[in-house]
Amino acid sequence: MVREEVQQLINNLIQIEHISTTLYLAMSAYLxxxxxxxxxxWLRLQSDEERTHLLILIxxxxxxxxxxxxxxVPAQPTNFGTPLETFQRVLEHEQYVTNSYRQAYDYVKQIDPQTTVIVQDFLREQIDEEAQSLTIVERLKLAENNPSALLIIDQELGQRQNGPIAAG
Known part of the structure; x- marks a missing residue:
């Protein structure tokens, strides 16, 4: 049986992934x-990836x-502003998720080596999650309100294909 504090920690991470999947699905519907x-x-596939994380933790x-x-899970907004504002929120959320996994890792490494491994896998994946989000935000800043540039970025993001999930 897993220790009570580790169980609470994993349940907290499950909740974070559950919120992530619904947040990204709401953003996808909005855009x-x-x-x-x-x-x-892109956001729909990101939602699917977060759901996969949720299931791995469960x-x-x-x-x-x-x-x-x-x-x-709290109700999600129906309006996220401009594409830039939407993806700035994605970046902020990914930074929150990274911080949550970092805190979980710091805590669990002292008491449960097996759980440390899975948390570390997710923490490692967060490097890519934040980098992707930051790149999109920076490109949207470059595009400003140029409709042509926004459509090019939209087309590029639409080419995303989900690959294998690292943590799991």
Whole structure:
């Protein structure tokens, strides 16, 4: 049986991934409604990736005979502003997720080596998550309000294909 404090820690990470998947799905729907279909696709795939993370954590905790506690997810907004404002929020959220995994890693490394490995895998993946988000934000800043530039970025983001998930 997993220690109570580790169980609480994993359940907290499960909640964060659950919020992430719904946040990105709401952003995807919003940008799709604004006809940024490529950005919407990118965010939909990001939502799918966060759901995969959620399931990995659930399976991990269940496999250690822990109790998974799925709590209520707050309602998500329906308006996220410009594409730049939307992806700035993505970047801020990814930084929050990184910080959450960093704190979890710092705590769990003292008491549970097995859990440390899975948390470290997710923490390692966050390097790429933040870098992708930052690149998109910086490109959207360069585009400013140029419709042609925004459409090119939209097309490029629409080419995203989900590959294998590193943490798992």
């Amino acid at each position: 799709d409604r604004k006809n940024y279909t490529g950005m919407a696709k 399976d991990y905790l269940s496999g250690k005979d822990g109790v998974v506690k799925l709590t209520e």
